[in-house]
Amino acid sequence: MILKSGIFEPNKHGYNENVDVDLLNAWNAIVSHSPQYPEGFFQYSLHISDSLGAFRGLPTTSHESCNFRSYTLPESSQAKVSVVISFHNEARSMLLRTIVSLIRRTPEEYLHELIIVDDKSQDATLLDDLKRWLGRVFATQSRLGLIFLTNQERRGLIWSRNRGAILASGHYILFLDSHCEVNDGWLKPLLERLALNPHMAVSPLLDLIDPETLSYRRGNEMLKGGFDWSLHFHWLKRRLGRKERPEAPYKSPSFSGGVLMISREWFLKLKFFNPNLKIWGGESIELAIKLWLCGGQIEIVPCSRIGHIFRRFHAFEFPSERDFTELNSPERSSAQSTYLHNSKIIAESWLDEYKNMFYALKPAAKGIPLNDTTTEELQQFKHERDCHRFQWYLWNVSPELRFNLEKLSATGTLQNEDRCLYARNQKDSKKGRQLILNSCYSKDITQWSLWSTGQLSTQRELCLGVGLGRRLSLEPCARTETLRQAQQWVRTGTHLMHTATHLCLDNPIKDQLELNPCRSQAVSQSFQFALEMERQT
Template sequence: MFASGKICRPRRCLFYIIVFLICQLILVLQFIVYKRNNDITASKFSSQPLHHSNDSGIHFLDWREFISHTPPRSEDYYQYNLHLSDTLGVIRNLPSTRHYGCMTRPFKLPPPLASKVSVVISFHNEARSMLLRTVVSLLRRTPEEYLHELILVDDGSQDVTLLDDLMRWMDGFLAARRDRLGLIFRRNQKRMGLISSRNRGASLASGNYVLFLDSHCEVNEEWLEPLLERLALDPHLAVSPLLDPIDPTTLSYRKGNEMLKGGFDWSLHFHWLKRQLAIKELPEMAYKSPAFAGGVLMMSRDWFLMLGSFNSYLKIWGGESIELAIKLWLCGGQIEIVPCSRIGHIFRRRHAFDFPPQSDQDQQLSPAQETYLHNSKIIAESWLDEYKNMFYALRPVARRIPLDHTYDEMQKLRRERQCHPFEWYLRHVNPELRLHFDELSATGTLRNEDRCLHARQKNSQLILASCYLSDITQWSMLRSSGQLSTQRELCLGVGLRMRITLQPCGRNETTRKSQRWLRLGTHLLHAETHLCLDNPLKDRLEMSTCRSHAVSQSFQFALEMEAQT
């Protein structure tokens, strides 16, 4: 019965019921389509089943199926949250971390035909979900006309079917553009290391530019355009995006700091340095950097090969970015960090892979330490000229690391390219490193007879230990204050009852006075007490009256910058 009180005839009632049901069905279908489209948009195809063609017909391969074959490993093995990585999907929305000025101006891009980019990703034992997210973010957020090819080099991963499975998955994902994008997959049958794998990838590349990308990254929107704009200005330029850190535990994407540039210390360890803005320079502007964080770099492929690629004598991992940075600057190139280009990168707390033993020598070194010292020694001998003594002063054990080659190739490159001496790099590129050199009067290990003064990491206890310990304390005597400091900025001093102390380096005059030392020949004379550091008995340090020929009071630095009085 209707509101008017009239009774509906059976046929007419049936008609209204059918119309009503059809309308409801249409609304339900519209809601399903709307919900499905929204889900796809929100996840950027993260859960959409993709297909590829094979001889047996069409086979649907979901990304969850692909990552389900990840070998069972603990999260400590990967050094990031594997469970969370597996649940994030293949791509996610990232926050915009660029300066507003980057988004309000168009980039002047070179012609695509002359600016094809080959991307090289080498990896060893990377989780499938992390690698897939790196690749998919690259493919989804890179202009198709510039992305020439993707080269993946599996460096002997234990997941032996990863590359084959990834190729099948990507055949479906790239079905519409498979003829326009080159895919090159290679697997090292045995572990060669990141350096050799990257060189192998670059040798296979055919693009105008080569981009080296780590396998635990996510590229952000418009990451490529600012890099291409800079590279078009100078064929000898190498550019790096500003790396936004991805937290390894929460996988949260954070804004990187555009007020930092890359550098290194005399031990040839990479460090971030503070960037000083010049007059009228804006934070979002591209800026020169003495070095770059090793994971991500883009440059002309021809220029990279002309410089000899990454030094092929470097082993496994470590030092390759510093070696290439020095080589670039000294031989006619430059490095820029481009803040308008953003790529997320996981900085793991420690290595997520093992280093094979490098030699049979008993040096109390782990394979990782020996590999680092081997690579650093090559850099020091190849590029640092007379300043290599600074490296050996801080890393004396490196003198005993065997090298299985000469430096003829590097010297030939330096002559052919008319490369600058390292002194030029200190003056014009990395004055911070030069300043550190100039402010020291002595540095390195501090030897007394056959042992060295060592401050234990755990409790800062002062002892005399073998000079060839891998973590033997490096001391620096500051020219201006006379303070004797460790790398942890703890200074040697004298306290109550002539007790030898190791305390944070003082900033005020009172504290500095108790930490001031003078060189008296090879003796260390405490300026306030006029007593000398002494080792009268084994492992016993004390202050005593200075005796000119006392062997127990003779402490020799690995490197003296000033004549001893």
């Protein structure tokens, strides 16, 4: 199917006056049938999304050299691209703009098919309306395959993407989120890299679409994707090699945003996204580790740009019934339980002896049950692919994760008798965080790290220090030796002694914390980390 030549860019937004009437009418029809949603339902501005139209001009965000270079591409007959878009409760206007921007800005000879998977959204008529809409706006020639799938029950992003990939018939698969806008020239830089290495997976550099204003902003090519020992995604600073240009493709330990492109044949050999992962969360990290350890690699390609909305909170509910019942507990939400389940699968599958780091930071994961029937399958896959052990990943892919490990003296929950040290947000945000002892099974219990610098920090990079009047406080971790003095601690047995005052952390009354003279046998001064990395002095 071929998109007609007009562009819907209303004058009120300062766009081109060349308005395609068919597209305009179809847009108005489908958006006007949107169900009513409460404010904040999508975690982005629905009003602005509806007013922007189906297609808008985007700023050029790639380096100017990207526009003047020629790309060495395979013949289109050997590089057909299948695009898989899975969604659950996405705004009609946002989904439509994702689709239109993709088709408008992709060379038609390479765009083979579009596979759209509705993961049982509340908007029950959306997919049928979408079929009619595409039929009205596109010509009837069958160049572009269109496959519409509806899950009869909520299965999640991971399952839905695998379902789409199984049906895909192109040479390459692009997994695209349903709240994106494709920028000009996005495909050629990715195709060139994949043609050079069939075992590679590539990601465009993701530009930022602000969830509140939907303004489109340039992404940062000096960042790469990574994760910490809790298996949470983090951005890592990219360090340029000698004569390396910022706009050049670069290796990345992991993906971000769930937007990636890969050879379909290679994706099948990697056994898809792990089908034991539930709903959403961890799938990009699991695939990234599997890729690197089993003969592949990941690159981010800055000359390719796709805009993406990074929402501040989940815009959907996690199931709490049926096969998710065993994951839930009074202390955890279904989202946290699902994350723990998925992260535990990654730890048990790929981290080898380093999984102890994960359990030290996420002790609640120990109680999450897993299906053991896939262990033999995984071991066979690792043997067939001659996969590396995780230590190889630390030395060759993510030295940041290794340096993090080498600088640690102890980590995890910090326990005194039957309670753990907890940095709690106070109602008055200006007062910072309050230090108390609380149940070690609280859903948001603080994880601590004692570093080789002597600093004791939370995962939010706040360090425990001592101020005037021996008052304990949490402040941003100091970077210089002079400023660190107030934040330095030393382990003496299970005691934590403040280096400058030679006083020990103490819990003499209830959950009260203070500094007192060290007493070797005092239970109130005994604090134990979930994982000790060094022998205690």
